[in-house]
Amino acid sequence: MPLALLALAIGAFGIGTTEFVIMGVLPQVAGDFGVTIPTAGWLVSGYALGVVIGAPLLTVLGTRVSRKKMLMFLMGLFIAGNALSAAAPSFGLMLTGRIVASLAHGAFFGIGSVVAADLVAPQKKASAISLMFMGLTVANIVGVPGGTYVGQAAGWRVTFAIVAALGVVGLLGVARLVPETGRPESVSVRGEFAAFRNVQVWLAMAMTVLGYGGVFAAITYITPMMTEVAGYTEGAVTWLLVLFGVGMFLGNLLGGKFADRALMPMLFTALAALTAALLLFTATAHNKVLAAVTLSLIGALGFATVPPLQKWVLDQASAAPTLASAANIGAFNLGNALAAWLGGVVIAAGLGFTAPNWVGAILSGTALLLAFLAARLDRRTHSAGRVVTGSAVAEPAPATV
Numbered sequence: 001m002p003l004a005l006l007a008l009a010i011g012a013f014g015i016g017t018t019e020f021v022i023m024g025v026l027p028q029v030a031g032d033f034g035v036t037i038p039t040a041g042w043l044v045s046g047y048a049l050g051v052v053i054g055a056p057l058l059t060v061l062g063t064r065v066s067r068k069k070m071l072m073f074l075m076g077l078f079i080a081g082n083a084l085s086a087a088a089p090s091f092g093l094m095l096t097g098r099i100v101a102s103l104a105h106g107a108f109f110g111i112g113s114v115v116a117a118d119l120v121a122p123q124k125k126a127s128a129i130s131l132m133f134m135g136l137t138v139a140n141i142v143g144v145p146g147g148t149y150v151g152q153a154a155g156w157r158v159t160f161a162i163v164a165a166l167g168v169v170g171l172l173g174v175a176r177l178v179p180e181t182g183r184p185e186s187v188s189v190r191g192e193f194a195a196f197r198n199v200q201v202w203l204a205m206a207m208t209v210l211g212y213g214g215v216f217a218a219i220t221y222i223t224p225m226m227t228e229v230a231g232y233t234e235g236a237v238t239w240l241l242v243l244f245g246v247g248m249f250l251g252n253l254l255g256g257k258f259a260d261r262a263l264m265p266m267l268f269t270a271l272a273a274l275t276a277a278l279l280l281f282t283a284t285a286h287n288k289v290l291a292a293v294t295l296s297l298i299g300a301l302g303f304a305t306v307p308p309l310q311k312w313v314l315d316q317a318s319a320a321p322t323l324a325s326a327a328n329i330g331a332f333n334l335g336n337a338l339a340a341w342l343g344g345v346v347i348a349a350g351l352g353f354t355a356p357n358w359v360g361a362i363l364s365g366t367a368l369l370l371a372f373l374a375a376r377l378d379r380r381t382h383s384a385g386r387v388v389t390g391s392a393v394a395e396p397a398p399a400t401v
Contacts, residue, residue: 002119005174008112009135009291011075015105017147018082019047022098024148024237025156026223030154033091036342037224040091042100044220049335050099055106055330056249056323062107067115068178072171074104074111079167086160086400096281105333109133110187137252140245140299149238155198159172178195179303191322200316201324205331207367208309211271213335214278214364219244220340222295225353230291243292247299255304259311264375267308271368274301278361283356290301305367312374339363 021030022043030040062070081101090093109132116132151159194204218225226240228234251270258266277297284290310328317324342363343356 002177003109004119004173004177004179005116005131005284007170007177008071008116008132011071011112011170012132012135013079013139013143014135014163014170015078015108016136016313017143017164018078018101019105019264020140020219021147021151021159022047022145023220023222025151025159026221027234028093028156028228033094036215036348037221038348041340042132042219042343043095043214044340045337046095047098047102047105048109048333048335048340049218050103051103051105051333052330052337055326055333058103059110059323059326062111066180067111068174068180070111071174071178074108075167075171075174077101077106077255079171082167085165086157086164086233088324090137090388102333105393106326106329109136109329111245116165130340133243137245137249140248141242142245144245145241147240148241149235149237149316152234152238157259161235167282178389181290186388190295195315200311200374200377203370203377204316205328207267207370207374208313208328208331209335209367210363210370211274211305211309211335211367212302212332212366213339214274214360214362215298215339216336216362217339217343217363218278218281218298220336220343221353221356225285226291226295229285232288232291240292243296247296247301248303251300252306254300256307260320263311264307264371267305267312267367267371268375270301270304270308271371273366275361275365275368276299277301278357279362281357285357295386308399317339335363341394379385 024042026037027045029043030037033040053343056069058074075247076102079096079100081103084097084100085094086097088097092207112132147159150162158274201209222240223234226237227234255270257265277294279396281291281294281298285293313324313328313331337362339356342359346355348352356361
């Protein structure tokens with residue numbers, strides 16, 4: 001595999017670390033700025049909303065320049081945002097830094113996937129893409145727990161300074177190792193957006209928002225939940241995040257494998273099990289061993305929904321896969337923002353640190369209902385639209401809004 005993939009993986013590792021490490025140091029950040037835990041949760045929501053805005057916008061703008069130059073620009077945004085977060089003298093500037101860094105997130109993965117596939121022979125494209133995304137997965141096993149440990153031992157500002165340094169390494173790697181491919185062929189923005197007339201695309205996005213949002217409702221406040229409810233020390237949160245990351249890694253692998261065999265049954269199973277696990281977490285959070293096991297299970301089930309959701313979106317928006325892919329990453333983060341905000345609301349209302357778990361269960365349970373609806377509409381469209389005339393079969397056009 002080309003060394004350029006290493007540069008992309010380092011960038012993905014840094015992006016994955018900065019997205020999730022904030023959960024491990026949230027109490028320290030809140031304490032330093034003198035804000036409540038729910039208010040500090042806006043650092044999660046703000047990042048997620050930045051991805052929602054930046055993913056489609058920068059992906060479309062990125063078609064006007066070479067992919068290498070766009071990747072370098074995105075890593076520059078990432079470095080600037082994390083450097084600002086590390087040095088921020090106020091909570092407002094910390095939030096600004098998070099948003100600046102988040103703008104690079106969706107477009108980097110969207111454009112980076114295309115670059116990774118172009119670097120290798122046709123029969124190795126999927127492997128190349130998976131190697132880039134492995135950086136994101138490994139971030140949740142190594143980067144996030146390591147960043148949490150550093151943040152608790154040396155201060156959260158050091159954590160974000162290290163993440164910014166990772167961005168510099170990624171930027172230099174892209175500059176030196178990624179070949180210049182020239183400007184992409186001109187695309188029609190109107191044609192890209194036309195795919196969103198399909199009602200199934202909107203259902204798919206809604207499933208993404210609610211399904212993975214259920215995970216974030218719980219994981220955003222995992223540090224106070226594990227320390228105040230389960231009875232763990234702050235130092236133990238590092239290892240708990242490792243368990244969560246391992247669960248994500250395994251869930252991602254299994255979700256992709258079984259989604260290739262039976263997409264919707266896999267999605268039904270994962271969402272139903274995730275809903276049950278989140279409900280269970282309200283009880284198991286009071287026991288150290290059961291809390292750790294449930295946390296790992298939520299990580300696995302949450303990421304098991306990612307491959308089938310992503311593939312369903314691409315299947316339903318086949319006319320605009322690049323924009324749809326970026327928009328779906330934005331949808332994941334919109335769910336993260338919604339869930340983090342709702343989790344903060346129930347905590348602020350005095351319902352306790354386990355209350356976000358049942359909020360997450362409601363979100364993922366709603367996603368399950370939408371998955372059933374989407375599957376029913378898909379079957380109805382195909383069965384009602386297949387008009388047989390003699391030996392000819394006419395396929396229906398997608399439902400539109």
